[in-house]
Amino acid sequence: MAPMGRRDGSDTLNRSSDALNRSSDALKRSWMDGYICTSSQNSNAIAAKLHIEDIRKRKFLIGESRPNPLTEDLQNAVANLSSELYTKDVHFLMELIQNAEDNEYLAGVKPTLEFVLTTADITGIGAPATLVFNNEVGFSKTNIDSLCGIGRSTKRGQRHQGFIGEKGIGFKSVFLVSGLPHVFSNGYQIRFSEIPNPDCAIGYIVPEWVSTNPTYSDIRAIYGSGKALPNTVIILPLKPEKVEAVKKQLSEIHPEVLLFLNKIKRLSIRETSSKTCNADSISAVSISTDTNLVSLKTQGANCRVVHLSVQEEVDATETTCPYYVWRQGFPVKPNNMVDARKDIKEWVISLAFPSGERLKWGTSSTGVFAFLPTAMVTNFPFIIQGDFILSSSRETILFAYLLKNGDFFH
Template identity: 35%
Template sequence: MMVLKIDKLKLIPTTIKNVEFRHLSTVVSADKNNEKNAIDELQNLSPNEITSKQAEKFIQEIYHRRTTFNDNDMRKSICGSLKHLGSDLYTSPVHFLHELIQNAKDNFYDTSIIPCLRIELNHSYILLSNNEQGLRARDVLAICSLAVSTKTIEQDHIGEKGVGFNSVFGASNEPMLISHAWKLCFHVPGLDAMSYITPLWITDKDLPECISKQISTYPQYTHLYLPLKFQAHTPEANSFLDQVIKAVDPCILLNMQIYHRPTTFNDNDMRKSICGSLKHLRSDLYTSPVHFLHELIQHAEDNFYDTSIIPCLRIELNHSYLLLSNNEQGLRARDVLAICSLAVSTKTIEQDHIGEKGVDFKSVFGASNEPMLISHTWKLCFHVPGLDAMSYITPLWITDKDLLESHTAEANSFLDQVIKAVDPCILLNMRQLKKLEIVDERQKKVTIIEKQIIGPTKLEEQSSVIFEDFTFLNLSGSAIRLHTSTGYSTFRVYMCYINVANYIEQERPPKTRITIGFPCEKDYELARTVYQGLPVCDLGFNFLCNADFQLVTNRENVRENVPFNTFIRTHLSALFVYLLLNDIDLRKDFNRYCPLFNIYQGKHSSWWLLMIDYIKKFINKYLPLLLDIPTGRH
């Protein structure tokens, strides 16, 4: 049956530079045998048995391996994944502290001491000192690898992801690690994202004077020095350090016990790094089992379409499978290569695409172990688990005879969740995609969601608007109707561009687009209120906002430690109030839309509560205007 369906769909297009690496200045042995032994010979030595010369040679060998890794497409895959795991995996700017406390919990301690973690804060740095036994060679190798850990579940350790140390890059671009004979640092950004796992050897003269006394006083401790990304004595730095202090919850110690672990580690470190990251990014990154559907809708939105067609994504469900069909132009070779890579994408910010993570296609492994992809001449599949986690990016060629319907156990609950995940409001933020079809073969039911622009709002289009200290460019409003099989819902959707401030370091265009939408029907309940093209989270607002937020890797929350997101948040607050003041239809219902009147503030993080505070401040300032509707005075 599936073969016939695919044959039918073949009638329409259906889908679901070489890099040169230069060496940094470091001394590396040219003796290949010595290079190999530099890693192997220290594996079974305790921290006290490793000399400074051996440690330096070890670090130089890892540096050599990382900087001479010349499989270009695999290097790009690793770099993409490193960036996500190292800098944008967490929503909280101080999450790294919990990861380091976890590391301290899992360390080895002499029985004669009281295990202790000392956290020293200054205006420009954080210094963490732990009286553990010291780093072993395998610990250093794990720190210099991707998603590899020396911890095991059997040993009852808290950590099992192997990404804990990488979280420090959210606080510092130049972390230093000093432990017995080990003295190493990292420097990002380097040549590329491999710098996250490329250690540099340092000497005593490289140690900042501000921490040298602590290190010399406690030479047997492990010290982690984090010079902050923020400029000292600025409000940003002080706020960050205050958050660090607040993050130290005394109750953390209630769950801490000290355990010991045996010595187990395998070589072939780069493949193991890739496999660890693949498993983490593909299998256990998302909290929702149906998040993959949003990612595939994102793919459909970002695809290329002929101008003569209405872009459409068709979703067919049966008891044992999902079949997604998209009338895009078809896959290019570069698209297939990105799908078969790790955290690599062909999408660019300049092209105004929703997706930028490069991990979205891999989300399908949350639903299927054997996804098939057919697009024009392309016919490929994946099969996991294979030999190891590399099977997530290892394609297998298939022929027409392989297109057989599988017969797996029924999963009605899962399929019901898939249908519920198709929120009609998704189409409000789509530039290209106009139509979604959901075909439930179980119940022989077809649901069609279609977007229709029915006209402008009462807010006149304006090329430039100045409100308070904010400037909005090309501001316009549209009345949009979403048609479904049960009727339709109407929204007032307003879009504008804003200039990105110069102080924000972003590899992006100088302008970014923000959108706010209001449901017209009073009984309409929004399932999600924050979008980045696709739904991100729900704040309980009676309006929705869409912007090019920087998201955590699983796209299920906004990164709260990013200046660009803060910049967007304040502009959305001002635009919201400006729209209430200047569109008569919105002003009539301003008390319905204002978040300060209809939500419980306790459900939000402090970062989002600031948006409510900004709105409240503007509302209080302009309340006489908002309430003066009958007189027509402005």
């Protein structure tokens, strides 16, 4: 028998083993709800649950007797970040598209991003929802850690590798339209609340495990049971005052949004009034064909033709417009390098010329892109794309960087 005041090691091990088994059984039941669970999926779910429990305990001291001395500062910082940096609801859409572009995809997969608006209350809080489906490889532990922090972008300093995100604040923008965003990916099934967690007095960045609503069967019913569920699903139960605004912004996403993206090949928007996948309306834009880059004699220049296709109704035929894209790189002068682009040795400008009538939805228009549309509109018959340094709201270009020490490039 172990001495009084000490725990027997085998007893502690047995307790831990029992707890893990109970967690495993619960997760098996959750994953079995809606589809057959493989051993790999079950293993991912168990590891994900343990990771979330570790974050809650280690970072936010949930379940600990000692208070977190940074509680007030953390809550103020993240609340200000979410409410002040963005001036229009549209930015959460741009951030989600940007994140999807930066995600990793398996070889042979056509990267796709799908928005589904449903009146069904799948989260059980009495709100319609927007679901975002992305067929990427799924969230890693590092990605989850980034969601549970402020300014912890996993892509900072990697512009040269093709990443277009950098500020580490993108996902927080969803709190403009949803008070309880959910993330289902790679075994993780979590949500974040803008209301401070009662156990640590911090909101926005504290993960909560989702064990009830929605279930995978709920998600699958809305997506469609006849096709494989994408690895990543983001669920945004909408704030009542934001429902119409989200519908409007989704309907006005410009079809040229894919023009300067390297990965995403299809973006669709579907609206349904029930818990099924039957669409009341649908619109989609895709890159139907994309010619290989053709190098030109001009130093650092190449060109290609991108065919964008648009479908505006469920049974409508696609409308296609070819865009002739001229791309030229310019070496950056050493004395013009800035911290935000210190890994970039060549600055690239692209001009896209539509051949025929430009694609358009609603009254939206575009002029200047920084991979995705900015708020700057020109009257030019072509589109300008550059890796411009933007304000945190993604609305405006910070021209001070371009004007630093005169010309930006040779």
